[in-house]
Amino acid sequence: MYSSISGGITTDPAAMVIPMDDHMVHRGHGVFDTAAIADGYLYELDQHLDRILRSASMAKIALPFGRAAMKAILIQTVSASKCSQGSLRYWLSAGPGDFLLSSSGCPRSAFYAIVIRGQSPSHQEGVRVVTSSVPIKSPQFATMKSVNYLPNVLSKMEAEENGAFAAIWLDxxxxxxxxxxxxxxxxTGQRELVVPKFDKILSGCTAQRILVLAEKLVRSGLLSGIRVRNITVEEGKMAQEMVLIxxxxLVKPVLQWDEDVIGDGKEGPVSQALLELILEDMRSGPPEVRTMVPS
Ligand SMILES: Cc1ncc(COP(=O)(O)O)c(C=O)c1O
Structure with missing residues (x-):
């Protein structure tokens, strides 16, 4: 873990602490992001860094130091962890201060990072999803990645209670x-890949990358085109394939949504091709999506 409060990296779990008076802890005044670690490389680190900086600006959190220093710290934290497969999660917080509502009593923002070990999925079994009854966050809060994930947690728990992998929000x-x-x-039935517009939801780094990588499937004829647009539930449930991204x-096929079977109820060729494209990009993509972690 890295903490700007202690000013260093530790591999001792007992030292991985956040102050109780941090505005992120008692008021939820923090933003975060996560980048995958694959084969000793950070995948899409720059894209995830750009997003946390956008989230911080929306949450009125000043940076404790510049982007280049943040990036260097993140790479060093992964290096110190000796983890080559897993994920890196990091937070920008208004920082410690008093316990009041405004962060004006928090003189210096804080930066924390943690490395979590785990395997990247290489094969994806299809899953079932349900429609979320937990209200979606308003666009102002859905487009930033703040630590206020209670709706997300309750939505995931609702899915699990109903034997599903995830619950899908409607706007x-x-x-x-x-x-x-x-x-x-x-x-779609016309073999077009369609993804909902990002104006009311989080702009996913993986989804944005998929939109670029999927061009290859248009060239090979597996897809007829790619579009970002509004999609109705009726159209979504009638799709040939549905994926979570x-x-x-990475890319997980959905075989059933509520009581409706998607396509023929089996993992489809586009889902599989998209997963292979992203796995290949993680293994051997260009430098703008792969940052080497020194061992
Ligand atoms: C609400 C929400 N939407 C979408 C995503 C997907 O984003 P990414 O592909 O950057 O992981 C995430 C993941 O963090 C999320 O929390």
Whole structure:
């Protein structure tokens, strides 16, 4: 773990602490992000860093130091952990101070990071999803990745209580939005990959990358095109394929949504091809998506 409060990196779990008076702890005044660690490389670190900086600006959290220093600290933290497969999660917080509502009593923002070991999924079994009854966050809060994940937690728990992998949110107009920690995508009857617009949901780094990588499937003829647009629930449930997309799950096929079977109820060729494209990108993609972690 790295903490800007202690000013260093520790591998001792007992020292991995956050002060109780940190505004993130008692008021939820913090933002976070997560990047995957694959084969000793950080995947899409720059994209995830850009996003936490956008989230911090929306949450009115000043940076304790510049982007280059944050990036260097994150790479050093992963290096110190000796973890080559897993994920890196990091937080920007208004920082410690008093216990009041405003952060004006918190003189210096804080930066924390932790490394979590885990395997990246290489094969994906299809899953079932349900429609979330937990209200979606308003666009102001859904487009930033703040630590206020209670709706996301309750939505995921609702899914698990119903034997499903995730619960899908619809937006205020009834269009398909996103899952609690993933985006969604569909393959229509015309073999077009469609992804909901990002104006009311989190702009997923994985989904944005998939939109670029999927061009290869258009060239090979597996897809006829790629579009980011509003999608109705009726259209989504009629799709040939549905996928969940996120840095934790990569690309996961959905075989059933509520009581409706998606496509023929089996993992489809586009889901599999998209997973292979992202795995290949993690293994051997260009430098703008892969940051080497010195061992
Ligand atoms: C609400 C929400 N939507 C979408 C995503 C997918 O984003 P990414 O692909 O950057 O992991 C996440 C993951 O953090 C999320 O929390």
């Amino acid at each position: 205020d107009e009834g269009y398909i939005a996103e899952g609690p920690n993933m985006n969604v995508g569909f393959v 996120g840095s934790g799950i």
